[in-house]
Amino acid sequence: MSLYKRGKVWWVKLTSPADERIYRSTGIEDKEQAQEYHDRLKVQLWRIHRLGEKPRRTWQDAVVRWVGSTDHKADHEKDLGKLKWLDRFLGNKWLDEIDADLIAKIAQTKKAESSPSTANRYLALIRAILRAARDDWAWVERVPRVRLFPESKKRIRWISRDEAAKLIAELPPHLADMARFTLATGLRQRNVSYLRWDQVDTSRRVAWIHADQSKSRKAIAVPLNSDALEVLKKRRGDGGDYVFTFQGKPVDRTSTKAWAAAKKRAGIDDFRWHDLRHTWASWHVQSGTSLQELQELGGWSTVDMVLRYAHLAADQLLHAARRIEGTNLGTVPQKPQKSVGLRLVVSR
16 A cells, blocks of 8 residues: 555555655545645656656655765754654655745744743754755755844853852752762763763863764863762762662763752852853853863863953053053153233222
8 A cells, every 4th residue: 555544643554656665644634635745755766767757855855865974963963852842843754945034933922931041043944955065965956044032141150159059058969979070070961970980080180072972073181170070989889880860770860850959048149050061161261271271171172162251350550460560661741831910900
């Protein structure tokens, strides 16, 4: 049977003139419309085979190729989550059916349920896939322009050492240890969550993040200060392959109800787990660490990423400014002011 149903949606099953077996969802629940889809597909396959026309590609075709060619990306899993959400809008679309109106609908829907910045991440993914279909794979000649929402530049959110101590005191033990380790090393949440004991050498006071685990795709050496070593010493007795575990498993999620409740009890608002990394970087700059040193410590690929912390180095810059104090340049002589005399006229 060339047309069959799975759940509520009709599927196509046929063999092309080129003897290629095709199984494809129509994305359609109405049988008559699904039959029309089937008939048009058969005609298209015939024209491709007999007349040499370029095959018409679907969004799903593009997604499959994109996913297969980008599985090395650090945020690959996040892309999969975004594509799953986008499937409701694009899952049954041909690439040449995706137009500016449809993209605007996607943009407004995502913006309404989240934020402009989050919507931009989804729009950027659509744009990347459509551009690849046009420029790299030559599947389509034109793609619609994908406009992103303007994003306001937010200040760097960090907390003081006293605030950090209050927060850690309110966290459950496994999250408290992870927070302390993050504040000591500046590692990203996923690198802390999945840090293995075979990545740690306490005798040399160093840990390392493999290239395939880092966002920059470069291996990172992580110097361990006394605070970090103290956390590792405490965690050593838990056993297992991973440093930070809860009920025997790596702590995949840190932004939990326990995290939110601890922040509330500590009186800390507008603070994400990733802001622990911002706090670590801010403390470093305020303590005199140079931006070049911070770039190496944080594993950033460019110095531009650390320039956002430069304004926190006020004390260090004041010290630099005072290096040329005491230079005797003399004083600039002032011109004498003309005296204004009053002439007294006495009448006799």
